[in-house]
Amino acid sequence: MSLDVEAIRKEFPILERRLPNGKLLVYFDNAATSQKPQCVIDAMSDYYSEYNSNAHRANHTLADEATSALEGARSSISSYFGTSPEQMIYTSGATEAINLVAYGWARENLGDNDVVVLTEMEHHADIVPWQQLSKDKGVEIRYVPIDTASFTLDMEAFEIASKGASLVCVVHTSNVLGIRNPIEEIVEISHSNGARVLLDCAQGAPHERIHFDKSRVDFVAVSAHKMGGPTGIGCLLVRKDAMEQMGPFMTGGSMIKTVSTDGSTFQEGHAMFETGTPRIAEAIGWGAAVEWLDQFDMSELHSHVNGIASWTADRISQIDGITVYGDPSRSDSSGAVSFLHDSIQSQDLALLLDEGGFAVRTGHHCAQPLMDALGVPSTNRASFWIYNTMEEAESFVKHLEYVVDRFSHNL
Numbered sequence: 001m002s003l004d005v006e007a008i009r010k011e012f013p014i015l016e017r018r019l020p021n022g023k024l025l026v027y028f029d030n031a032a033t034s035q036k037p038q039c040v041i042d043a044m045s046d047y048y049s050e051y052n053s054n055a056h057r058a059n060h061t062l063a064d065e066a067t068s069a070l071e072g073a074r075s076s077i078s079s080y081f082g083t084s085p086e087q088m089i090y091t092s093g094a095t096e097a098i099n100l101v102a103y104g105w106a107r108e109n110l111g112d113n114d115v116v117v118l119t120e121m122e123h124h125a126d127i128v129p130w131q132q133l134s135k136d137k138g139v140e141i142r143y144v145p146i147d148t149a150s151f152t153l154d155m156e157a158f159e160i161a162s163k164g165a166s167l168v169c170v171v172h173t174s175n176v177l178g179i180r181n182p183i184e185e186i187v188e189i190s191h192s193n194g195a196r197v198l199l200d201c202a203q204g205a206p207h208e209r210i211h212f213d214k215s216r217v218d219f220v221a222v223s224a225h226k227m228g229g230p231t232g233i234g235c236l237l238v239r240k241d242a243m244e245q246m247g248p249f250m251t252g253g254s255m256i257k258t259v260s261t262d263g264s265t266f267q268e269g270h271a272m273f274e275t276g277t278p279r280i281a282e283a284i285g286w287g288a289a290v291e292w293l294d295q296f297d298m299s300e301l302h303s304h305v306n307g308i309a310s311w312t313a314d315r316i317s318q319i320d321g322i323t324v325y326g327d328p329s330r331s332d333s334s335g336a337v338s339f340l341h342d343s344i345q346s347q348d349l350a351l352l353l354d355e356g357g358f359a360v361r362t363g364h365h366c367a368q369p370l371m372d373a374l375g376v377p378s379t380n381r382a383s384f385w386i387y388n389t390m391e392e393a394e395s396f397v398k399h400l401e402y403v404v405d406r407f408s409h410n411l
């Protein structure tokens, strides 16, 4: 189905929102979290108003309905990602998914002779769990630098760093630079060195169809809320042989087979890693989101978003004092435009943009090592998704020009 952006916008009630100052919302903070279409809101609300019950517990009608909706969502989501329900573990998001690899797989399999490769452009969610692992188990961490002229990974350094590594953890698409890493090449090199690969697809999944089985990646972490789904849910996709090497992460109800005062035995497969009451409403909402997203051609979505981002980056880089970090004109860049003014603090600039109705993200974006490599403390970031329009981008550029001009004359 081709993108009818005006029709798509009608499915997102929040896009009609006026801010307290009367300005119509222009939502450019999609890399932080996307808005939700009405069908996702309805699916969650139907669960709470029609069949709210715990899942995998009782034998009554509502419990059966909740269980089949939870498992139905798992089927829709795993099939959307090109794999089977058995390979998918529900988590609270990409952060928990990565922690699950660190605590459930790496702690069981790695020790002080092992090397984990990260990149300088990782989100903190894909750095801190490995630093903790390194403290506890003596694992060595190697960071692959970025080339700050092209804003891409230094692949020569990657080849060297991945020699002798046991695990390579890479972000699919940088949340700051918007650039997609050369995943296929990374997987090829890593596997030829005998390393497993963990891909952080928090930013990749909203812009590109991820085919887990075809990708040959060992672990994929995803968050629902950046791809039209609710907050509080995501998943880890795990290759079968890797799942067989995993031990329990969080323990308690649901993940056990038996418990006695002498000890416990655990479920097998994904059930071993889903502890306590599941996130039922969230899973149902995410199932509705992937079914909604499935109607679109993701390459059209990508071209639409990439077109807005590259135009915006080109225009704002011509404004006095603004530097763009990243290269949104690249065809593999997906919709994040990070920028900084040389004398307006990023926090102040965000407030001045908000006055015009524009929601952008400001700060280090949970990527402090990348900020260090770029030599900046923070950036402003406009990030686009399926419902954004060129008209919004034009009004954004105009407002930014106005803000910078007003500021320069007050200096």
Ligand SMILES: Cc1ncc(COP(=O)(O)O)c(C=O)c1O
Residues within 6 Å of the ligand: 031, 032, 092, 093, 094, 095, 096, 123, 125, 126, 171, 173, 174, 175, 200, 202, 203, 223
């Ligand atoms: C690249 C990347 N990885 C991981 C995360 C963490 O996702 P979540 O907070 O949904 O767990 C984010 C969130 O911004 C991200 O952009």
